[in-house]
Amino acid sequence: MSDPYKTLGLQKSASADDIRKAYRKLAKQYHPDANPGDATAEEKFKQVSSAFKLLSDPAQRSRYDRGEIDANGEEVAGHHHFRSSRHARRSEFTDIFSDLFNDFGASSRAMKGGDLKASLDIDFALAGRGGSHRLQLPDGRKIDVKIPAGVEDGKMLRLGGQGQPGHHGGPSGDLLITLNTRPHRWFSRDGDTVRLDLPVSIQEAVLGAKVRVPTLHGDVDLKVPPGSTSGTLLRLKGRGIQKPGKAAGDQIVRLLVDVPDNDDLADRLRTWIPPTGYNPRKNIKI
Incomplete structure (x- = not known):
């Protein structure tokens, strides 16, 4: 996949609002409903949607800008996500000290699990009316997300307790879902x-x-x-x-x-005589 910034026609300095506007414009242009049977437009629509999905997620965008992941969101060889590595290191030392304290009869400290992030594409009608949408998480879980009526494009929903499991009896983290409304043709x-x-x-x-x-x-x-x-x-x-x-x-x-x-309509218009003084562009001025 090509550079998502180039796919959306943007510079790396583009704001989140710039990204949303570029996506809406291009998605409407290449939407399959507006280009029936056009395989090239359909492929372009998929590329635009994929680029927006990556760049609309602040964490994923930052990782891409740092060269940690490619345009498909895949890990780049030789790079490691610092936050994940740090979390793993902290968990490793937490386990070591927990085992040590448990040997002496002390209780381990409860810790809240980490938050998870996800994005969800919804259609115009669902964003307008509200309703429920099923989302499958990377760990295989399926949850029903309640979409508020009139939700704005780019809105983030927080689902408490749906994140990573807590440590030593602590509560689970939250699930943060960014909603992306697909453009409608009409x-x-x-x-x-x-x-x-x-x-x-x-x-x-x-x-x-x-x-x-x-x-x-x-x-x-x-x-x-x-x-x-x-x-x-x-x-x-x-x-x-x-x-x-x-x-x-x-x-x-x-x-x-x-x-x-229609040929019949064209023939009728060829014989049509406009009213005297009729000019459909008479009020067009700069």
């Missing part, structure tokens, strides 16, 4: 507001229509006003992010007029 969010790019036909835009629209809370009917154009914004009240104890946000629908590849 939906995005702005705080508690959900935004949807909705394709409509020329007929629906010109004559007006009632169309079925998906939301986080189920499909609803939306009235498209006659004479609508691409970029027309319509509001669905209370159909956005619903966080506990807060009023639900709205869903903003942006209409995108879809032009079909």
Whole structure:
């Protein structure tokens, strides 16, 4: 795998926010839904996702920058993770002294286990509505992670007692999970507001229509006003992010007029005469 920084088009000095923005842009560009049947785009999407997974984890990113692991997260020969080695050394000496004190009848000191870190990719709907997602840990355990409704991209969840086992009767450490929301082809969010790019036909835009629209809370009917154009914004009240104890946000629908590849339509437009003074670009100024 190539350098994850180059894959995302970033410098090593990039901030966490820069990494998230670059990932969202490229993932949306190469998403399989936007490039059906395009194997090259699918492979690029996988590379972008893999690069983001490594660089979005502060600990993994630091190890990569120090040359301890490669772009796939694998250990590089000749390098050792200092924290792990130090922990192992401390555990070794703890065991030695524990055995010594136990020989003299003294009790060993209870120690809390270390924390574990993991990342979890979730889809847009799960991040918006909340719910449960099963995660398998490196040690083989499977746990159900509760995703809060409206969770932000990059949010870290702490699961108490799900980390490494404690020493000498001490409590287990915690599991720290970083949530990464996969970009959606049509939906995005702005705080508690959900935004949807909705394709409509020329007929629906010109004559007006009632169309079925998906939301986080189920499909609803939306009235498209006659004479609508691409970029027309319509509001669905209370159909956005619903966080506990807060009023639900709205869903903003942006209409995108879809032009079909149709010979009959093309023939009709060739004979169409625009109204006097009509210029769709008359208000475009710098």
